[in-house]
Amino acid sequence: MSAAEETPGGEDMPWGEVTPEAARRLLVAAVEAFAERGYHATTTRDIAGRAGMSPAALYIHYKTKEELLHRISRIGHDKALEILRAAADRDGTAAERLADAVHSFVRWHAERHTTARVVQYELDALGPEHRAEIVELRKQSDGAVRRIIDEGVAAGEFVVPDVPGTTVAVLSLCIDVSRWFNTQGRRSPDEVGALYADLVLRMVGVQK
């Protein structure tokens, strides 16, 4: 399941930007190992072994285990921000843009649930500088969603008494899909995305 999800060369090449291929294989192995056993229970030896490489070969690409986690977290957070900014910046009403943001963000968390769990649950394992960098990206993601909601309120489309709190709740609802989503379940990532877009429009007071 997670192997199928994360294998490079899959439908949309999730780690396509990571080169050379050995560095990408190690990243995929690290995601699987962190997801199964947790960051602290995983050694660089485990990761190298999963990737069919020697520990020495791993050190050519990543100096520390934390560097691997940071690379995974950075790519995941860049992708999240890209999805949310694209929805915030596109043409359309605030309701259309919020529905788009939620639909795409949920679909990503469902399709890439193994990666998303590592990205979300191992934040505390990052070193202080890397953590600060990721926290900044998270603020920007929050800002993109908050902007759509603010614009919807200003345009009279939304009725939201607490914009910051509602923004946190919307992002949280989407992110938690990575915890419960099951590829063997009844709903596809796209179906969950559509359901959640509808629920979030209700949260901001859009009557349909």
Add this chain to the structure above:
Amino acid sequence: MSAAEETPGGEDMPWGEVTPEAARRLLVAAVEAFAERGYHATTTRDIAGRAGMSPAALYIHYKTKEELLHRISRIGHDKALEILRAAADRDGTAAERLADAVHSFVRWHAERHTTARVVQYELDALGPEHRAEIVELRKQSDGAVRRIIDEGVAAGEFVVPDVPGTTVAVLSLCIDVSRWFNTQGRRSPDEVGALYADLVLRMVGVQK
């Protein structure tokens, strides 16, 4: 922060049902260790050490690390079910009962966020029998919320096109509070509970 949260003898004695006191101390130590380093990176020696006890003293109370995780998970899930059933069974309209369920459930996840994270994120580490037992409790929690929503729809209070999907989303929204809640943050557990009760009523189509 987590130490303050979990210390027995705190405001509401979260582990009050665990006796004798040595068994309770070990449970509190296990929650902290699992939350900090993950289940797989924690040894029974670590847990005994945190509790100021010897590994031999630990084995008097818990035969395995998994038994500790099961005990934590069982108590957490029993509490969750108790909160949701109490709200489902009380007098009042469906809207009042759903607001009560969400408010109480969110408050618990905020106040006991360290315990809740362990309970939610380490399910896969349980042995097959214990896992089946916990999955059954989770189905009952889901059932309590679904019952309120079904009754609200039947009474004409709620408009919900997809009751099972909405039930999953409501529980997920509440559970994820344990991931992001920060005791140093701007909102108290009670304030987050009130905000979320309002957002969930919107999700089920209650106009206020």
